[in-house]
Amino acid sequence: MPHxxxxxxxxxxxxxxxxxxxxxxxxxxxxxxxxAEDAALLAWAAAGDRLAFDQLATRHLPALxxxxxxxxxxxxxxxxxxxxxxLRAWRHAARFDPARGKVGTWLCSIASHAAIDxxxxxxxxxLEAAPETADPAPDPEAALAARQxxxxxxAALRELPPRQRAALALAHDQGLxxxxxxxxxxxxxxxxxxxxxxxxxxxxxxxxxxxD
Amino acid sequence: MRxxxxxxxxxxxxxxxxxWPPASAAAARALLASSEEARALHRRALALASAxxxxxxxxxxxxxxRMRARLARAVAAAPLPEPPRAAPGGWLRPCAGWLRxxxxxxxxxxxxxxxxxxxLNLAPAxxxxxWLGAPPLLAMLELPE
Numbered sequence: 275m276p277h278x279x280x281x282x283x284x285x286x287x288x289x290x291x292x293x294x295x296x297x298x299x300x301x302x303x304x305x306x307x308x309x310a311e312d313a314a315l316l317a318w319a320a321a322g323d324r325l326a327f328d329q330l331a332t333r334h335l336p337a338l339x340x341x342x343x344x345x346x347x348x349x350x351x352x353x354x355x356x357x358x359x360x361l362r363a364w365r366h367a368a369r370f371d372p373a374r375g376k377v378g379t380w381l382c383s384i385a386s387h388a389a390i391d392x393x394x395x396x397x398x399x400x401l402e403a404a405p406e407t408a409d410p411a412p413d414p415e416a417a418l419a420a421r422q423x424x425x426x427x428x429a430a431l432r433e434l435p436p437r438q439r440a441a442l443a444l445a446h447d448q449g450l451x452x453x454x455x456x457x458x459x460x461x462x463x464x465x466x467x468x469x470x471x472x473x474x475x476x477x478x479x480x481x482x483x484x485x486d
Numbered sequence: 487m488r489x490x491x492x493x494x495x496x497x498x499x500x501x502x503x504x505x506w507p508p509a510s511a512a513a514a515r516a517l518l519a520s521s522e523e524a525r526a527l528h529r530r531a532l533a534l535a536s537a538x539x540x541x542x543x544x545x546x547x548x549x550x551x552r553m554r555a556r557l558a559r560a561v562a563a564a565p566l567p568e569p570p571r572a573a574p575g576g577w578l579r580p581c582a583g584w585l586r587x588x589x590x591x592x593x594x595x596x597x598x599x600x601x602x603x604x605x606l607n608l609a610p611a612x613x614x615x616x617w618l619g620a621p622p623l624l625a626m627l628e629l630p631e
Contacts, residue, residue: 485533
């Protein structure tokens with residue numbers, strides 16, 4: 275079963291238990307989409323409001339791209355992950371239950387599951403395809419050291435299993451709480467802590483001489 | 487807190503004390519204040535966090551615009567969101583909720599039943615008792631002359 279199927283199912287509530295947000299009753303012409311909260315935008319999107327969904331997507335695209343980039347290691351794949359996650363969110367917008375978590379966490383969950391699926395299908399990333407990062411150091415020696423550290427870190431990240439990279443993407447990069455990150459990955463908090471511990475342990479061991 | 491526990495805390499929750507669990511944060515801070523080894527571990531964890539932050543660039547403006555345009559086209563072409571599914575079970579849901587506390591007893595009964603069936607299948611077939619057969623009984627009933 276594809277990993278991505280878990281991302282929708284865990285957040286879905288039966289229709290009889292779902293609270294209907296009052297935001298849906300606002301007529302489309304009177305909607306202030308730029309000021310609306312994510313939950314209201316998603317509720318409007320569930321009713322077919324594409325402008326509301328565009329607003330929601332604009333807010334979350336950078337975060338979803340970064341999740342995809344961390345897990346897949348490829349900018350092109352990260353774009354696909356963000357697109358796939360948001361399209362999936364559009365299709366299943368009516369199933370989201372605001373009582374079970376934030377919209378942002380739900381989107382992160384969809385993106386991380388989609389990225390894990392892609393990372394498992396893809397061949398190991400060649401070194402040349404690693405994303406280039408901007409080099410802020412003006413000093414050539416410092417720039418060289420930074421590049422070396424970056425290359426080591428990229429190589430170490432590629433050694434991590436996709437689920438460990440996903441744990442880092444959610445808990446470290448996105449700053450989600452342990453409970454939210456665990457819910458997004460459909461695992462227990464204890465399992466998430468294990469993933470993070472193993473991931474950070476491996477990275478620290480690979481960068482031992484550099485981090486000191 | 488021991489230094490091994492502190493190292494494990496850093497690996498699990500990162501270098502930012504805000505993210506440490508409240509139950510162990512005070513002890514970790516105390517160790518950090520008193521132990522040079524703990525401070526070295528914390529510096530290493532901070533350096534790793536910083537390296538991770540620097541290794542993840544966000545999308546540039548051009549990429550972001552391209553992604554927005556592609557998504558807008560895809561959403562415009564996609565059908566409207568699927569309506570929510572009805573609750574599974576329908577009218578059975580209240581009954582299922584009422585019966586939920588009884589499921590351990592039900593599972594126990596099923597396991598017992600399965601064990602009984604297994605025992606009946608594995609038990610050896612009863613052998614014919616020579617003194618219970620029809621001829622001995624008839625012989626016993628025959629009156630002596």
